[in-house]
Amino acid sequence: MRNEISLAFERLKKQKRPALLSYTVAGDNTKQKSLEILNSISKNIDICELGFPHNTPIGDGGEIQTSSYRSIKNGIKMKDIFQIVKEYKKNKISKPVILMGYYNMIFQFGENKFLNKCKKAGVSGLIVVDLPWPENRTFASKCKKKSITFVQLLSPTTSKIRLKKIVKDSHDMIYYISMLSTTGGKLKIAPKEILKNYYKIKKISPRKNCVIGFGITEKTISNLKSADGLVVGSAICKEISRSLKNRQNPVINVSKLVAKLKNKIL
Amino acid sequence: MKIKKNIPLIDQHNQNGFWGGKFGGNFIPETLKKPVEDLEILFARLRNSKKFISDRDKYFKNWVGSPTRFIKLENLTEHLGGAQIWSKVVSDANGGAHKIYNATVHCLIAKKAGKKYIVGDTGAGYAGKMLSMAAKKFGLKCKIFMGAKDIKRQGPNVRAMRKNLAEIVPVYTGSQTLVDAVSECMRYWVSNCDTTHMCVGSTVGPNIFVKICGWSTSQISRELYIQIKDTFGNIPKKLKLINCVGGGSSSFGFWNEFMHYDKKQIEFIGVEAGGPKKSKRHAAPLTYGSKIGVLHGAMQYVNQDKMGQIEETESISAGLDYPGVSPLHCFLKDTKRARYTAASDEDALNAYQLVTKYENLKPSLEPSHAFAEAIKIAPKLNRDTIIIVNSCGDAKKDKDILKKKLGKKI
Numbered sequence: 078m079r080n081e082i083s084l085a086f087e088r089l090k091k092q093k094r095p096a097l098l099s100y101t102v103a104g105d106n107t108k109q110k111s112l113e114i115l116n117s118i119s120k121n122i123d124i125c126e127l128g129f130p131h132n133t134p135i136g137d138g139g140e141i142q143t144s145s146y147r148s149i150k151n152g153i154k155m156k157d158i159f160q161i162v163k164e165y166k167k168n169k170i171s172k173p174v175i176l177m178g179y180y181n182m183i184f185q186f187g188e189n190k191f192l193n194k195c196k197k198a199g200v201s202g203l204i205v206v207d208l209p210w211p212e213n214r215t216f217a218s219k220c221k222k223k224s225i226t227f228v229q230l231l232s233p234t235t236s237k238i239r240l241k242k243i244v245k246d247s248h249d250m251i252y253y254i255s256m257l258s259t260t261g262g263k264l265k266i267a268p269k270e271i272l273k274n275y276y277k278i279k280k281i282s283p284r285k286n287c288v289i290g291f292g293i294t295e296k297t298i299s300n301l302k303s304a305d306g307l308v309v310g311s312a313i314c315k316e317i318s319r320s321l322k323n324r325q326n327p328v329i330n331v332s333k334l335v336a337k338l339k340n341k342i343l
Numbered sequence: 344m345k346i347k348k349n350i351p352l353i354d355q356h357n358q359n360g361f362w363g364g365k366f367g368g369n370f371i372p373e374t375l376k377k378p379v380e381d382l383e384i385l386f387a388r389l390r391n392s393k394k395f396i397s398d399r400d401k402y403f404k405n406w407v408g409s410p411t412r413f414i415k416l417e418n419l420t421e422h423l424g425g426a427q428i429w430s431k432v433v434s435d436a437n438g439g440a441h442k443i444y445n446a447t448v449h450c451l452i453a454k455k456a457g458k459k460y461i462v463g464d465t466g467a468g469y470a471g472k473m474l475s476m477a478a479k480k481f482g483l484k485c486k487i488f489m490g491a492k493d494i495k496r497q498g499p500n501v502r503a504m505r506k507n508l509a510e511i512v513p514v515y516t517g518s519q520t521l522v523d524a525v526s527e528c529m530r531y532w533v534s535n536c537d538t539t540h541m542c543v544g545s546t547v548g549p550n551i552f553v554k555i556c557g558w559s560t561s562q563i564s565r566e567l568y569i570q571i572k573d574t575f576g577n578i579p580k581k582l583k584l585i586n587c588v589g590g591g592s593s594s595f596g597f598w599n600e601f602m603h604y605d606k607k608q609i610e611f612i613g614v615e616a617g618g619p620k621k622s623k624r625h626a627a628p629l630t631y632g633s634k635i636g637v638l639h640g641a642m643q644y645v646n647q648d649k650m651g652q653i654e655e656t657e658s659i660s661a662g663l664d665y666p667g668v669s670p671l672h673c674f675l676k677d678t679k680r681a682r683y684t685a686a687s688d689e690d691a692l693n694a695y696q697l698v699t700k701y702e703n704l705k706p707s708l709e710p711s712h713a714f715a716e717a718i719k720i721a722p723k724l725n726r727d728t729i730i731i732v733n734s735c736g737d738a739k740k741d742k743d744i745l746k747k748k749l750g751k752k753i
Contacts, residue, residue, distance in 0.1 A: 131651070135371070135372065135526055135533070135640065136374075137530070155650055185636060185647070207370040207371055209369070209371060212359055234374050234376065234377035235376070236377060257533065257537060259533050
């Protein structure tokens, strides 16, 4: 059976538009609310990234940190995260789920046990921020055996040789980090430059789906729509924070934001 | 797991950067892979360069002030009536603590790498103060990340950093202490690694930072080795080297030259921060059996909950208030080369009072933890045993805490 993620990209190629990937933190601000958010944005997204929060993240900026702390403070546990995915996957219009987080959570849970749980809950892919290539080789091949896509990350600092090796070792989806930044940084380089790097990756392996993330907002998203996919994370987390601060319903506000994002890439 | 002879401990890691096959490594975002690799290559070249070594030694001698004193604490020895107690007064070094060695080396490396900016983390404020001093000396722009709680409790060092024109970035996330300062500093480096050099303030972090720091602080034991030989004629039969352990930079540097001696002859004792007696929180992952996990890019024993969230620590000494510990110390613990124990806040305060009562020496709260252990074991040992405590920091920075706790000015 083909992985759900690959199938999603195939469908979108026919529609000639990029995939819209959302990132939210599981349990932000509560278990129930984060599930409601997923259900409400599902019709407008193509793949959903769900973060498992860590309290000493070294790759995340302020917005995702705030969301993570909120979720941890509300007592989120690993089993709750799998439960959220399981519930969400019951939704008929659910999209492929990629879990994203830091290696210590997986290490403490046990790699094999973690992957089994992922499989059972209906997770299609994994991103581990602090497990770079080549250290991630063993874990990535374990994922492959379970037909879970291990998403390799690439960045503007990745050297040419390394780029080739990583792309060669990667599964169907690759994630290109747009700039030198933690998540949620302001886009500090021109979209043209980002796309130039993006096409370098595509040239190495045109068949592999490459998404761009970091610094993507309502303002910047349309300039990058020639990519295979675009990830919006911090902008969504920010919207949740703003809603809570103004005592509004984050589900409605996030849903509206995602609809707007979708419109910009059609 | 075994320590190899004739290879420096900092080089006894495998291809992936793990000591003993399981401590250390490089758990870093892809963006940092290249800058870390560049730094590895540069450092490998520099440590073999005669010119670089002579530059380092020149600055250590003329600017840091080497060697620092090695003295006998006669009165304390008499009072306790057991083993001889000596001290390596590393706080003699310019700036008042061992952090100057790592800071100096990092600035020299940054210059060689052509970087104009340097950033660093700090807990007690010493790493930050020294980095700001060294940055000023070498003409680098400096930014220091410090937990908001630590900024409040280590006022004198904060003022010193400002005087050295460093920008202090207060960190408000999490427990607002060292652990959060290191995270924030690493995040800053992720965003600015093209123009900026990062100095990790202790023997923690991704593999290369552990190595650079350990290589730098080893100056302490290089000096001590000569001083011991000059004083005793040879290496004593029973020697105990006691040092506090937070991240573990001073203790590693204090022990490195003696690594290959039998532990029956030279025992290493690391003293972690046990926290307040009444509190369950502590900063002693080695002593209290914390599980192995990833913190700040390295596998190590670290205080964490079942899920893998890093736990908050508590200690009177900001410099030891860290939930993890150097992979080098994890390696030394598992190979049983070093023994680790903890002293409580109260033990450290009592030790501080006793040392200052009998000696003309004012150790900061961090080495006061080490003195607590020395005071505990010395009476049970005989005169042939030589205990050396690394007094790695000066109490000036703690004057506000000491005044509050002891009700008197220092």
